[in-house]
Amino acid sequence: MNKNYLEKYAKVIVEIGINIQDNQILVINSPIECAEFTRMISEVAYKKGARDVVVNWSDEKFAKIKYINGKEEIFDNFPEWKKDLYTNYARENAAFLSVYASDPELMKDVDPKRIMRASKASNVALSEYRERMMSDRNVWCVVSIPTRAWAKKVFPGISESEALEKLWDTIFKTVRVNGNEPVEAWNKHKINLRKSMEFLNNNNFRYLKYKNQLGTDLKIELPQGHIWLGGSSISEKGIEFMPNMPTEEVFTLPLKTGVNGKVVSSRPLNYNGNIINNFSIIFRKGKIVDFTADQGYETLKHIIQTDEGSHYLGEVALVPFDSPISNLNILFYNTLFDENASCHLAIGEAYPVCLKEGKNMSKEALKAAGVNHSLEHVDFMIGTEDLGIIGITQEGKEVEVFKNGNFIY
Amino acid sequence: MNKNYLEKYAKVIVEIGINIQDNQILVINSPIECAEFTRMISEVAYKKGARDVVVNWSDEKFAKIKYINGKEEIFDNFPEWKKDLYTNYARENAAFLSVYASDPELMKDVDPKRIMRASKASNVALSEYRERMMSDRNVWCVVSIPTRAWAKKVFPGISESEALEKLWDTIFKTVRVNGNEPVEAWNKHKINLRKSMEFLNNNNFRYLKYKNQLGTDLKIELPQGHIWLGGSSISEKGIEFMPNMPTEEVFTLPLKTGVNGKVVSSRPLNYNGNIINNFSIIFRKGKIVDFTADQGYETLKHIIQTDEGSHYLGEVALVPFDSPISNLNILFYNTLFDENASCHLAIGEAYPVCLKEGKNMSKEALKAAGVNHSLEHVDFMIGTEDLGIIGITQEGKEVEVFKNGNFIY
Numbered sequence: 018m019n020k021n022y023l024e025k026y027a028k029v030i031v032e033i034g035i036n037i038q039d040n041q042i043l044v045i046n047s048p049i050e051c052a053e054f055t056r057m058i059s060e061v062a063y064k065k066g067a068r069d070v071v072v073n074w075s076d077e078k079f080a081k082i083k084y085i086n087g088k089e090e091i092f093d094n095f096p097e098w099k100k101d102l103y104t105n106y107a108r109e110n111a112a113f114l115s116v117y118a119s120d121p122e123l124m125k126d127v128d129p130k131r132i133m134r135a136s137k138a139s140n141v142a143l144s145e146y147r148e149r150m151m152s153d154r155n156v157w158c159v160v161s162i163p164t165r166a167w168a169k170k171v172f173p174g175i176s177e178s179e180a181l182e183k184l185w186d187t188i189f190k191t192v193r194v195n196g197n198e199p200v201e202a203w204n205k206h207k208i209n210l211r212k213s214m215e216f217l218n219n220n221n222f223r224y225l226k227y228k229n230q231l232g233t234d235l236k237i238e239l240p241q242g243h244i245w246l247g248g249s250s251i252s253e254k255g256i257e258f259m260p261n262m263p264t265e266e267v268f269t270l271p272l273k274t275g276v277n278g279k280v281v282s283s284r285p286l287n288y289n290g291n292i293i294n295n296f297s298i299i300f301r302k303g304k305i306v307d308f309t310a311d312q313g314y315e316t317l318k319h320i321i322q323t324d325e326g327s328h329y330l331g332e333v334a335l336v337p338f339d340s341p342i343s344n345l346n347i348l349f350y351n352t353l354f355d356e357n358a359s360c361h362l363a364i365g366e367a368y369p370v371c372l373k374e375g376k377n378m379s380k381e382a383l384k385a386a387g388v389n390h391s392l393e394h395v396d397f398m399i400g401t402e403d404l405g406i407i408g409i410t411q412e413g414k415e416v417e418v419f420k421n422g423n424f425i426y
Numbered sequence: 427m428n429k430n431y432l433e434k435y436a437k438v439i440v441e442i443g444i445n446i447q448d449n450q451i452l453v454i455n456s457p458i459e460c461a462e463f464t465r466m467i468s469e470v471a472y473k474k475g476a477r478d479v480v481v482n483w484s485d486e487k488f489a490k491i492k493y494i495n496g497k498e499e500i501f502d503n504f505p506e507w508k509k510d511l512y513t514n515y516a517r518e519n520a521a522f523l524s525v526y527a528s529d530p531e532l533m534k535d536v537d538p539k540r541i542m543r544a545s546k547a548s549n550v551a552l553s554e555y556r557e558r559m560m561s562d563r564n565v566w567c568v569v570s571i572p573t574r575a576w577a578k579k580v581f582p583g584i585s586e587s588e589a590l591e592k593l594w595d596t597i598f599k600t601v602r603v604n605g606n607e608p609v610e611a612w613n614k615h616k617i618n619l620r621k622s623m624e625f626l627n628n629n630n631f632r633y634l635k636y637k638n639q640l641g642t643d644l645k646i647e648l649p650q651g652h653i654w655l656g657g658s659s660i661s662e663k664g665i666e667f668m669p670n671m672p673t674e675e676v677f678t679l680p681l682k683t684g685v686n687g688k689v690v691s692s693r694p695l696n697y698n699g700n701i702i703n704n705f706s707i708i709f710r711k712g713k714i715v716d717f718t719a720d721q722g723y724e725t726l727k728h729i730i731q732t733d734e735g736s737h738y739l740g741e742v743a744l745v746p747f748d749s750p751i752s753n754l755n756i757l758f759y760n761t762l763f764d765e766n767a768s769c770h771l772a773i774g775e776a777y778p779v780c781l782k783e784g785k786n787m788s789k790e791a792l793k794a795a796g797v798n799h800s801l802e803h804v805d806f807m808i809g810t811e812d813l814g815i816i817g818i819t820q821e822g823k824e825v826e827v828f829k830n831g832n833f834i835y
Contacts, residue, residue: 040497072488074483086468087477087478101507
């Protein structure tokens with residue numbers, strides 16, 4: 018792995034992803050396998066003025082042992098100390114960095130009910146933390162680095178060390194640290210994303226109609242006052258940060274009850290170590306009324322059945338088929354990468370920041386405006402080479418948005 | 427490493443060390459480098475009926491980055507969530523297993539003041555947890571497994587993998603899992619330790635007088651009602667457990683104000699990644715009035731200056747020179763092993779369980795009985811091949827306890 022790129026990556030995460038401020042606390046969620054990189058990030062963050070760096074270590078192999086052997090009742094309980102860890106640091110204005118690297122195959126023998134119960138308990142306990150992140154009150158950033166199991170899944174048929182090397186190289190490319198001036202590259206990229214956002218925001222579409230050969234035939238209504246966002250965000254304290262690295266999407270929210278038709282997945286979805294593949298979902302007045310899946314049906318069912326809001330969509334995101342990550346032609350089995358290679362939707366919670374004044378609206382006001390609320394937020398990929406999207410303006414005028422998988426503005 | 431021994435080791439820890447009970451919670455403090463072994467322990471514990479296993483991961487390399495780069499004030503603060511983690515599980519009757527494996531050289535460039543401040547803040551925040559452990563209310567157990575840096579320090583001049591292999595073999599021997607019947611071997615060992623305890627308890631010495639060529643010339647008064655303990659302990663709920671594995675010591679507490687003379691260290695002491703070596707301490711009426719150290723003087727000074735009680739002794743422990751770990755003739759730079767290869771004393775907190783009814787006495791009553799109280803409890807090794815110890819009974823009769831480093835009963 019190129020050490021020079023590695024150092025640039027750490028620097029870009031701290032300076033652009035988190036944009037750490039003097040005397041701020043940084044909380045890092047990191048798999049223990051990623052320790053070396055997490056230590057590197059910590060050192061850069063301290064040198065940039067962080068007051069303290071706290072690491073919340075995790076180990077999915079240990080989690081699997083728990084899922085298989087733990088007593089039933091523990092999966093409905095989220096420990097108080099862990100809730101305090103997240104909530105208290107969030108209230109202290111900490112920045113949160115998640116190093117996401119999960120073995121897409123690890124949990125396939127685990128009862129999906131247990132995973133879903135644990136995930137629900139965690140989402141309930143961490144609701145204040147999650148609300149803060151989803152409304153950008155705190156600074157947050159999700160990144161990935163290779164782990165052995167993940168690299169082998171992405172690049173089967175070559176040795177583990179070659180696979181790791183190849184995944185590192187791929188990640189360095191997607192996060193724009195393989196050139197001389199990563200900061201400049203990111204600034205350029207932000208400007209590009211802004212063009213798409215401006216096109217969409219200026220047109221202020223009321224509907225988007227999706228259609229492709231895979232079987233997607235979907236009409237999505239967008240709420241009054243929706244905003245298309247992309248690239249960087251601004252925190253409550255006015256700090257610009259990059260929630261995802263890489264990021265290629267522009268996104269907004271749907272009107273909760275305004276989705277009708279059928280959508281077909283275009284990439285496998287890795288949900289907590291379980292793969293859901295070749296699935297389709299049918300919506301009527303926003304609600305999921307039917308779904309199928311060749312693989313991971315039970316997991317998809319549990320996601321949808323989490324709560325009322327998990328029967329509805331919360332995000333609509335556009336990524337051109339001809340875009341950097343998509344062009345790598347790699348299946349990542351990692352949503353951070355796959356969602357940035359493909360148009361996607363998300364089941365569940367919507368980002369209030371995608372609505373004008375949404376950050377300052379009460380839960381009731383958000384609900385009245387058609388903003389979906391759920392414990393879940395699960396992105397899934399629907400973009401294809403032949404995807405066409407027609408926008409319909411408030412005045413009923415049709416405008417071509419996507420043709421053959423790409424923007425045509 | 428012998429997989430068969432490894433499995434036996436994990437089993438012995440869970441069954442004899444922790445003696446896990448049905449539906450009990452197990453908390454494991456584990457370095458991330460020991461993840462594989464910690465996962466194995468977890469699985470055994472679940473299979474033996476544990477309700478839940480919680481791992482509190484640590485990484486000393488990350489800790490070093492914090493010590494070097496963190497802002498001053500963070501070293502006096504112990505996070506609330508971490509206090510809750512320990513305290514709440516302790517109140518829920520959890521068992522606590524610590525996997526102790528530290529690089530003896532890692533912290534040598536770190537300001538010892540920062541380490542001591544962090545250690546003090548931790549001891550203050552965890553006082554309830556520590557009191558519970560030191561009075562055996564909860565079940566607790568300390569074990570070690572090799573890490574790369576530790577193995578290289580213990581066995582320099584051979585390759586890392588050879589050193590690891592050798593340290594594994596050594597540990598398997600000392601924890602009695604290299605035979606066919608580890609449980610039987612431990613039961614036999616408990617009976618042997620009981621013999622020494624009975625000899626000492628039956629004699630009910632008022633004083634112990636230590637002397638060797640190294641320069642130790644020390645007289646320790648033992649309080650009325652002191653008890654010599656060793657091997658297993660019994661928790662509040664009546665569960666037998668083994669606080670240390672390995673363990674070769676029998677131990678009691680000194681009368682706080684009854685220690686006079688000089689004691690010279692016989693093995694280096696690894697304190698949180700700092701070595702203290704070739705040191706001597708002079709006591710008057712129990713109090714440390716002078717000390718020297720060829721290496722680690724500042725660290726020793728900070729330990730002694732922690733609080734009032736860290737100027738006094740809290741533990742007196744006897745280990746024959748001719749005993750299993752001592753006979754390996756290895757310097758471990760790990761107190762769990764070195765203290766069980768050598769007679770030792772501890773600066774700081776005394777174990778209330780070493781006094782009749784001590785478990786049920788108030789803090790004031792313990793103080794009145796001469797039981798030392800401190801945030802610290804630091805064992806240090808003083809045993810030598812020529813160590814002689816004379817016991818003086820309540821009636822003033824002299825009885826030889828140790829001659830040439832060994833019991834002579």
